[in-house]
Amino acid sequence: MYGWIWRHLPGPLPVRIMLATVLVTGVVALLMFVVFPWAEPKLPFNNVTTPQ
Amino acid sequence: MDPPTEVIAPVEDDYDDEYYEDEDDDYYDDDYYDDDYYDDEDEQPAPPPDSTARKTVRTVGELLITAGLIILLFVVYEVYVTDLISAGKQGDATQALDDQWNSNTVETDPQRQVQYDLLDGQAFAKMYIPVFGPDYKFSIVEGTTDKDLEIGPGHYKGTALPGDPGNFSVAGHRVGKGAPFNDLDLLSSCDAIVVETQTQWFVYRVLPMSGEAAGWAEKQANPKCAKVTPLGAPYDKTVGQEIVLPTQGEVISEVPYFTGEVAEAQRAALMTLTTCHPRFSDRQRLIVHAVLTMSYPKADGFVPEEMKEQ
Numbered sequence: 327m328y329g330w331i332w333r334h335l336p337g338p339l340p341v342r343i344m345l346a347t348v349l350v351t352g353v354v355a356l357l358m359f360v361v362f363p364w365a366e367p368k369l370p371f372n373n374v375t376t377p378q
Numbered sequence: 379m380d381p382p383t384e385v386i387a388p389v390e391d392d393y394d395d396e397y398y399e400d401e402d403d404d405y406y407d408d409d410y411y412d413d414d415y416y417d418d419e420d421e422q423p424a425p426p427p428d429s430t431a432r433k434t435v436r437t438v439g440e441l442l443i444t445a446g447l448i449i450l451l452f453v454v455y456e457v458y459v460t461d462l463i464s465a466g467k468q469g470d471a472t473q474a475l476d477d478q479w480n481s482n483t484v485e486t487d488p489q490r491q492v493q494y495d496l497l498d499g500q501a502f503a504k505m506y507i508p509v510f511g512p513d514y515k516f517s518i519v520e521g522t523t524d525k526d527l528e529i530g531p532g533h534y535k536g537t538a539l540p541g542d543p544g545n546f547s548v549a550g551h552r553v554g555k556g557a558p559f560n561d562l563d564l565l566s567s568c569d570a571i572v573v574e575t576q577t578q579w580f581v582y583r584v585l586p587m588s589g590e591a592a593g594w595a596e597k598q599a600n601p602k603c604a605k606v607t608p609l610g611a612p613y614d615k616t617v618g619q620e621i622v623l624p625t626q627g628e629v630i631s632e633v634p635y636f637t638g639e640v641a642e643a644q645r646a647a648l649m650t651l652t653t654c655h656p657r658f659s660d661r662q663r664l665i666v667h668a669v670l671t672m673s674y675p676k677a678d679g680f681v682p683e684e685m686k687e688q
Binding site: 327328329354357358362365366367370371372373374375376377378 | 436437440441448451452455456459460522524527532534535536537549550551552553554555559622624625626627629630652653654658659660661663665
């Protein structure tokens with residue numbers, strides 16, 4: 327999977343490294359700002375209230 | 379003897395796709411295989427082409443590693459990133475509260491009934507726990523939904539307001555999201571919880587713990603405890619700290635664990651803090667009960683002496 331992505335990145339090595347960094351940053355940002363905020367309330371970690 | 383390197387080498391080669399593309403096998407040919415040890419060996423067989431099974435195993439492995447990394451990242455998010463997001467929201471809420479307090483200055487008149495503007499997700503009071511250090515301060519917002527609690531500790535709607543008889547109940551996160559109640563388990567009896575409203579300061583003190591009521595007279599020699607006494611019926615089950623099930627809503631009732639009517643004159647002014655327990659889990663709830671011991675009108679430059687307690 328990662329090998330496949332790497333082989334399909336265009337350009338010489340420095341450009342590939344840059345593109346790969348951009349890809350990783352994008353995925354991390356997507357997780358941090360979209361996926362995790364969505365998933366977090368569904369997980370049993372941090373409920374702090376009692377019913378009234 | 380077949381050295382294991384002989385087996386590993388082609389596998390390593392196999393994973394390293396770069397070497398195939400670049401046809402750059404010099405390293406292995408010259409430095410690795412051509413040493414004396416291997417001289418009498420036959421030529422290395424060409425590595426087998428990537429079979430479907432091999433590709434599948436590799437992809438599954440990569441997916442598993444990826445899943446592990448995502449879970450690690452989630453921990454980082456939960457413990458650190460939500461703190462940053464919440465710090466911004468808490469700052470905004472505090473700013474809005476300060477603006478509100480400064481804009482309609484109320485002349486200090488003890489007779490005047492305090493009016494709160496209770497709007498969901500908006501701060502209406504500040505809380506301090508001096509034993510947690512002078513930098514421990516949070517603005518309490520109205521409401522206990524996830525959105526409210528992201529901003530800061532949230533007041534259970536409908537429970538008493540600061541200083542009033544009844545049970546002023548506040549929920550807060552233990553982990554992440556600013557973690558206002560992270561150290562709630564470290565509070566001991568008689569520790570002060572100071573609540574500041576637009577017109578007044580209220581000093582609540584943690585009630586005696588369940589085992590302490592018996593020898594309480596000795597404890598009261600401590601000046602911090604002078605005004606704290608076990609409350610007695612109907613409050614006999616209300617102790618300084620308890621761990622309950624998430625379903626036990628009675629801890630934030632007007633009189634905790636008591637279902638009958640209690641005349642308003644007999645109602646103590648309690649403050650109850652709730653958070654999750656144990657840390658990183660929502661299996662139980664950690665509850666701290668405190669009782670109002672002191673109140674001061676606000677005045678320019680006046681800070682209650684309880685704020686200096688360590």
